[in-house]
Amino acid sequence: MENLTNDAKFLITTMYKQYVELRKDKVDKVKATNFGNESDIKNNLMPEWSTSDVHETLAELHKAEFITTISGDNQFNFIKISTKAISQLEVSFGDKVTTVIDYIAKIKSAIPFI
Template structure:
């Protein structure tokens, strides 16, 4: 499956592709895969899209968790232990061929759709 097969909102497409770009950057910097998929809490995710409210960020994280592309623990005020799933990594590898420039191009196109 590719990213467009998941019936995601543009916000979710942007967030997951931004997370994947970060994942690839971490791997390039020799981080182990187990560490590269870890994104921390809602605040860490919010830094990927500072134009969004924290509530919108959490809403999009929830969408991606519901689709099985992220794992995370919901707590009062957000999420903890947000992680890319192996299904997400596999889907993103098929969609972007592990090429950061392709991911960046896609994320830019999606961002232009959600932030005019």
């Protein structure tokens, strides 16, 4: 994660937090890794961000292989957190949601536009 911007770290750890919570609630992995499309990310996870910031951050995460997605109509669709992202975040946080939440709060304070 060291090559990601703070906003990309914030988004991917927010996605990982949701993934961990869903898995703890016995949601299967296929559903827990699925985040819908760019609008879903904006509305459900990053409502305070602009649409263009969400798009650019998703592009960064896609390039870093932290998400898989299909592009179409100038937006990302079928967004899934990747196995690479999950494995790196598991090493950092395990499945401890409180540790992830603490990190999210810390990284959020480092982002000037939030």
